[in-house]
Amino acid sequence: MFEKFLMQNRIPYKISGGTSFFSRPEIKDLLAYLRVLTNPDDDSAFLRIVNTPKREIGPATLKKLGEWAMTRNKSMFTASFDMGLSQTLSGRGYEALTRFTHWLAEIQRLAEREPIAAVRDLIHGMDYESWLYETSPSPKAAEMRMKNVNQLFSWMTEMLEGSELDEPMTLTQVVTRFTLRDMMERGESDEELDQVQLMTLHASKGLEFPYVYMVGMEEGFFAAPEQYR
Template identity: 40%
Template structure:
């Protein structure tokens, strides 16, 4: 959140001269990308990910988001198609084909077609019953969507459709468990967003809307923050680079330390450092939760190997705070002005 906050602030300060494409967030492993994707979407900042699959592009995440999109907008036909058929509930090609024909003829959405008695009458009895059950489910959750807390609602919905069982039964080995953990990460984030921002699932759906402004654009054209592994960043440069997770065990990686292969990790760090043309920011956690337990990592040894006169250390004991007093006063003044404006409006 701090990194994304810095990007937003520098973009505002730079105005038209600064583009989102001027910023890159680099990391050692693909698994580090998810929290940055979530933070960027929360701040409505466009981004592109390379060197791995986006968390939001995973099939199981798209499944859950299809239900959320359909709750927020029943006219979203792609969301209807995905939600109606995942998990399988007896709504097949024959049913969808007849709904589509009705929608085309009457210029309406698939959801509206599914509510139509005329369209329903064209279906076989069993197919009509399966469609009724799905629409009744969605209507009941639409009625709750604006009032129920986001986390509780989406967890109830996933329980009602048996999504965990669907994943465990349709995947081999531990793949289903891994996918369900991803879903739990998503629902946990949705619940946290709902509590922190006081938003219902409909409002959160707008926050996590797909970055449609990037569709149809290639990577060179898109004005978006780049998320990338260090390996995938070779040969590229950016005015502002955030090299995150600079901790012992992560960079250098724990496996490399055990195998006495730290030199290769040092070269990787050098790749990251030299991607920055104007400003390089290194970050490391004071504590990090891994596999359910808290860890307290040490800053990467590579930071101490850098020319100390070129570094400005923030947030460490005895050093300058991450947020200076001037920034703090400015942030407080902005907050007070916003509250005063809101009070006046009310």
């Protein structure tokens, strides 16, 4: 929750002693899909999602697609629609690739009219929940990961719809906001002190800050008050 509001208000922050919501694999997967929807030229995002979940699009198929796209100065996603590609690719790999990219193009067209419905259809259409149960170490872990995906969808819905205080955002604006957060995480350094530090009590041991807020005390998560009397 704190990450959500800090990110929405463009307030820099760093997490210590815990895992950032936006660094979780399932969140990165969904954001990669959304990056391709809003920017078809994003090859790194395309390569992350093309086999997530598995689609039988092998390395040889992707290598040939990449070479085809490079010689024509196109992104891999855009090049996948070229009529002449069938002369270079064939078989199950080509069929799986075209099935995937044509489905994604349909979601892309829907996103132009109804972005919330498009994101919902995206999550359901790729059957991500089933894939999480297949690849997670336990059903409980899969359930928690899917809960994170649903939480991200809920946040996106709020940002797309807007509120009394915030104007509705476009899907591109929402994805850009999330992507900037990911870039900040990858570029963080210990010298960047002018930011909110989110950490557990244990992680803060020995550290000093000008302002400290201990949250959740009213929920009884910390030691009982009588222990300090």
